[in-house]
Amino acid sequence: MVSEVLLFSYALLLGAVGIQIKDLRVPSVVRNNSGSAALLDCDYTLKPEELAAHSYAGLVVKWYFNSSPSPVYQWIPGQKPQDLGILKGKLDLKHRSSDHGATMYRALYIRNPTTELSGEYKCLVSTFDDEDFMTKKMVVFAPEKSLEFTTSKPAIDSVNLTCRARGVYPEPKMALFKDPDRMIVDDVQVETLSRQRSYDIVATKLMPDDDLDTPTVFACELRIPEASYEVTKSVVYYPGMFNQPNDSGDLRCHSHFWASLVTSLLIAYGCCC
Ligand SMILES: *[C@@H]1O[C@H](CO)[C@@H](O)[C@H](O)[C@H]1NC(C)=O
């Protein structure tokens, strides 16, 4: 305790500010397997006299991922930088952030980040008598592998809207809208299925034809909130008509005021109830 106080006073006498991270630059959103690298830079300053004397005694730069207690990267000036744990083999260890011996290998240069590298990155810089750290999050997102929005008719006077996306990361949201005024469709059933490293999501809604215009355009919106990513797909629906552009529904005849029109349509198609 006494020695700590002494050390502290000594540092004050020298007018030292100690080691300090000025800025931690981490890209907040990166696309999975995009073929481009992500640079996570830990920009710190040392005491002027330490820089001048080229004595970086005890200086260690470490990077941590999420809550893991062991580092994923370590560099001690004068030695080779090391990639560890989840970053093993994924870094360009030759990348230099500066030409200065005390800072050149401070950054992580991740060659082609994939979704498992989504998370919190902490840079910890320490010397014998001081340390500083900063943490930032990087999201590596994967857009959908497929997005299908279809209509089917479980009955002659209603429509089943089904929108399905596969292979999305991180967790997506889905909503259905009615155009042209983009009115949100209420009470949509949304189910999210978590796979190993991605999500599937499906939204369904059964709607009566009664309050729909002919034709009606529906839109399905898939979003990845953490990545500010969104994509929309539309379908055109013709209320009352069986043969939707892509109709796989199980059609039945109803005693409904549409019945006569329906019957003539069926006759026209060479079918009968
Ligand atoms: C991310 O990219 C990797 C490498 O191509 C691939 O194996 C993985 O399936 C992708 N993840 C998702 C969720 O698409």
Ligand SMILES: *[C@@H]1O[C@H](CO)[C@@H](O)[C@H](O)[C@H]1NC(C)=O
């Ligand atoms: C709507 O269609 C989907 C996919 O075709 C199906 O899984 C679901 O059970 C249907 N829902 C109703 C209420 O018919």
Ligand SMILES: *[C@@H]1O[C@H](CO)[C@@H](O)[C@H](O)[C@H]1NC(C)=O
């Ligand atoms: C309807 O969609 C399915 C898959 O969603 C496809 O296999 C089929 O060819 C489509 N039919 C028509 C008539 O477009």
